[in-house]
Amino acid sequence: MNNTRATIRRRAGLGLAVTSLVVPLTVAVGSGTAQAASSCNVTTGPYQKQVEKFLGRTADGRQSAADCRAIQSFQRTHGITPTMGYAGPLTWRTMSTMLAQRAAGKNPNQAGKCPTNKGRIACVDLTRQLSWIQDGKKLKYGPVPVRTGRDGAETRTGSSKVYWRNIKHWSTLYDVWMPYAQFFDGGQAFHSVTKSMWNPPGSAGCVNMRPNDAKAYWNLLKNGDDVYVYGRKPGT
8 A cells, every 4th residue: 555655646746747847838938028038148159140040030149139039939949958048059059950950851861871781770860869760771751850868878879679669668767658669779769758859968768759750660660670879969
């Protein structure tokens, strides 16, 4: 009975924790221009001009109240903290990753780094935070943005295979749901999450995916299919 009550308390705590991640975002977005401006960092950041250009603003390299609100909006959307509208290294690194993902287009394996001689294979490029499924040289799905392991808990590189799948997996290690989980290297798996793919600092080693992408991977892969992870995640 005590164990049951403890489990209920843990899960209730998890629910509150998840809510605490979502509610402040909603409140912040609807809090109005005055409040946003009052919490803005009016200092020009080291990546001011690059960030302004990315956001489609006048790239004059000087911080303004409007620049700050635009940067804050980007930071809130992707869970970048502190959310002060400052054009710092983390914000620019996130944008740089997005630009690299866009540049990949529909030819993510142009450099030939993911093997093309294994048939169906799921490729994960840590550097660009991209994943896709290919069959030989033919692209079957993607590329799609992913969220891989943070510094100190990196997603391991190299060749492996999908060895266990669970469409509604509950992690006893982290007390979280891992829908469409497909394990390929120890405790590391593809699975869906509801947060932004660009939310720092990253996962605990798994390859996080948007729900629709994780579902597509579930339908396209099976036990025994190859997985290849390469590169290095920015910031690790």
